[in-house]
Amino acid sequence: MTTSPHYGLIGGAPSDASPETLALLAGYNKGQRKNPAVPNASDIWAVGCAETAEGPTDYPISWSDIANDEAWANEMMDLAGVGRGDLAFFSYIYSRSGHTWPWLRAGFERGAKLATGMPTQWDAYRLEMYCRLFPMKFAFGITPEALDGLEGGGHKLATVFGKVQRLVALGTAWSRLRDAGLAPWRLHWLGPIIAVDPADGGGARFDHRQWSFESDGGRLRISNRLPRQAVFQRTPLDARGHVETIAGEPRLFLEI
Amino acid sequence: MERRYFDPIEVAPRDEIERRQLQRLIEQAQHVYSRSALIRSEWDRVGLKPADIRSVSDFTRNAPFIEKATIQRFRSETGDPMGGVLAGDPSEVTLYGTSSGTTGDPTLFAESWTARGEMVFTPREIWDTGLRPGDYLIDVQMVIRSIGRLYFQDMGATPIFFHHDASDVARMVRACLKYRPTWMFHISSPLIYALERLEAEKKIDLRDVFSSFRGVIYGGEPMGRHNSDLLERWGVPVFQFTSLGDCGTAWECQARDGFHAWEDLVLFEVVDPVTGEMVPSGGRGEMVCTALVDKVDPLIRFRSGDLVRWTNERCACGRTHARYWPLGRAGDETLVNGRSVMPTDIWNAVESVPETASGLFQIIRPQREVPELKLRVGYDGSPDLGDLARRVALAVEKATGLRPNVELMPNAEIVKFGPPHKIPRTAKQ
DSSP, X not given: OOOOSOOXXXXXXXXXXXXXXXXXXXXXXXXXXXXXXXXXXXXXXXXXEEEETTEEEEEEEEHHHHXXXXXXXXXXXXXXXXXXXXXXXXXXXXXXXXXXXXXXXXXXXXXXXXXXEOSSSTTHHHHHHHHHHSOEEEEEEEOHHHHHHHHHTTOOHXXXXXXXXXXXXXXXXXXXXXXXXOOOEEEEEEBTEEEEXXXXXXXXXXXXXXXXXXXXXTEEXXXXXXXXXXXXXXXXXXXXXXXXXXTTEEEEEEOO | OOOSSSSGGGGOOHHHHHHHHHHHHHHHHHXXXXXXXXXXXXXXXXXXXXXXXXSHHHHHHHSOOBOHHHHHHHHHHHOOTTTTOOOSOGGGOOEEEEOOOSSSSOOEEEEOSSOTTOOSSOHHHHHHTTOOTTOEEEEOOOSSSOTTOOHHHHTTOEEEEOOSSGGGHXXXXXXXXXXXXXXXXXXXXXXXXXXXXXXXXXXXXXXXHTTTOSEEEEOSSOOOHHHHXXXXXXXXXXXXXXXXXXXXXXXXOTTOSSEEOOTTTEEEEEEOXXXXXXXXXXXXEEEEEEESSOOSSOOOSEEEEEEEEEEOSOOTTSOOSOEEEEEEEGGGOEEETTEEEOHHHHHHHHHTSGGGTTOOEEEEOSSSEESSOEEEEEXXXXXXXXXXXXXXXXXXXXXXSOOOEEEEXXXXXXXXXXXXXXXXXXXXX
């Protein structure tokens, strides 16, 4: 048995894997993970959870779906100004990993440093710790519960988030942060996708190359425009709003 | 024919493991001394150089222990968030994660997407507990550490994502019936409680729900008798995992006789918590771990605070690495008028009362030494609270000899006091 710099910890390959097997891991270190060194590996990356008008709905996500989703996440990270070496914090519940993984991957690929936490009252101290210890560029997924936890712990929102360059908040957390003198973006979980409103009056951005929305008497319905593992066709969401074309692309204006 | 073990090193002869361990230890000593500000500072303090380490015993005789307080002190003195532990190129760090952190700032971990020597889990235990390429698995994690590693996709399997919370348990049950997954990471006391409620309210056949599983991984805290009985009744093939001194995790194997510490990846020691002397195989002491292949933020001779019993005897499963059995956290010990009380001393007593059988409780202690045992205990249903408090107090007194002051709280409320996967068993207030 010989010692190898491959310790058998990544790629589904044991420490005595053959050179041919290890060659399959060549792209692994660049984030190309669609070919784990495992025979009979699944073509499905994961089964995610989309909140629709009918409640939480399972949907399969292929490896190519995830790669396609990353393109839009990259654009949004560019818009947010996240670059190499910047710290970006993501707060979400694990069932939404299908939504957030493209963002994480976009962050990894550009050399940003990521941190994660949960959008709960209990986990607010973790968010506070990261904001205190690191120069944070981007904090994604700030919820009212997290703000309750911070304020319940005696923290002032303007102090905790004062040095964070870009906040992305949900629901009433957005207005509470505005009231605290901050300038957050607004985040919307819309079925299988994320929309982000930079609060510039131009509406919420979404991946319009892959998805379309229509307003059905005010209720939003979502469809995928390109083939994906899971088909959404005029799927009603628990959200109201309308679509306008701004700067040549469809944007969402949600009724809050 | 399917291989029995994922990696041949799992069953390698001890001398092969020790040969590999020494080679990696010497390499790691040079790496951390040149790259980790904390290790250089601590080793310089005692006059230790990497070249002095030519054997494992050179290292265990001479390398100073690192405690969580050592790292926190370095952090406060230097302003380095990582407390001087970082030994990789800072540009390699792609992700920061943390321990669950129930008291004060949690421990920070730096991870690299590209480093080959990092782990929280390894494919070895994932394979041993039954996950195979093409399988579906129930994936119920917290979003606090190692989110950048796709452990299960790497194994060729398809995770179905869930929120680690009672609110997502009904969807989880539906998914089990639809996809017939074979594996789950991970189940915890709060999720078991939620399943128990769902079974009672919806009359769901949980034996059918779990009938397709080869492995369901339990962790977060020790399992009480009540939960163990429930999982057995539901036919759940449960395997437990626990922390390997913050250098990774250790899991039960098919023999379910202790937790395996992979000694080619981590130098595993058990020491007398007072004298620091090594405890031989078969003895009890504090677990001390040294990361051998993690080059990014390796913990070196890290005192875990976990009290364990251990052995290096070959396991019935055939594996040759050390095994251990957790006995408790040193920090969880409460002294009531000088008398030692651990959460495990109270657990069975709380579970023996029907309304508090879920075993959700906390020892309330502003400091380690207290004049009175105070408990916060979760209950189910709508009992006579005065009578219930009296019965819980009697059960605890019978088990410990100490009459506790009992504060009762609905189970649904007490689970909010902790992270999603466990209840902190001690609380300041």
